[in-house]
Amino acid sequence: MISGHLIFRVTWFFFLATLAAGCDQGLSPEMASVDPGFSGTLRVVSAFPPADSLRDLRVVAFKVYPPKDIVFEVLSGRAIFSESLKADTAAISYIVQQPGIEGTYPYVVVARQYGPDVMNDWHVVGVYTKTNDPKKPDEIVIHPNQVTRGIDINIDFYNLPPQPF
Secondary structure (H helix, E strand, C coil), X not given: CCCHHHHHHHHHHHHHHHHHHHCCCCCCHHHCCCCCEEEEEEEECCCCCCHHHCCEEEEEEECCCCCCCHXXXXXXXXXXXXXXXXXXXXXEEEEEECCCCCEEECEEEEEEECCCCXXXXXXXXXXCCCCCCCCCCCCEEECCCCEECCCCXXXXXXXXXXXXX
C-alpha cells in the first residue's frame, strides 16, 4: 500500500518538474518588451560651424524618399527624429526609440537647424549610406521589440549632401 506521504512527495516532485520546464528563460531581459528604434554614431568629418549657426542637430528617418514636404512628413508621423543632440565631439552616439515606429525608412539623415526659423532653417549635413555616397541613401528596417544598431552617419558641415527640400 502506498502511503499518503509518498503520494504527496511524488505529486510535489512532478509539480516542481513541470514548473521548472515551463520557466525556459524566466524573467530574462531578452523576454522583456523593448521599444523599437535605431542607433549609431555620428562622425563629424569637418570643422564645427560657429555656435550661433548650430542651433539644433537631430537624426531624422523618413518613410518617404525623397520627402516632398518635410513639415507634413514630421507632423503625420511618417518621419521620426531624435532628441536634440549635443554637437561637441567628433563622435556623437545617438538612439531613437519609441513605440509604433516599426517599418522601413529609405532616407535617414542628420539635420542641422542653422537659423532662428524652426520651420525653415534646416540643412541636411549627413546621409546614412553604406557606400559613403550621399546621393545613394540606404534604407533601414526597424523591427518590433528591437533596436537596429550600426546606423552610423558622417557629418560634413561645409560639404553638404543633396538637399531634399
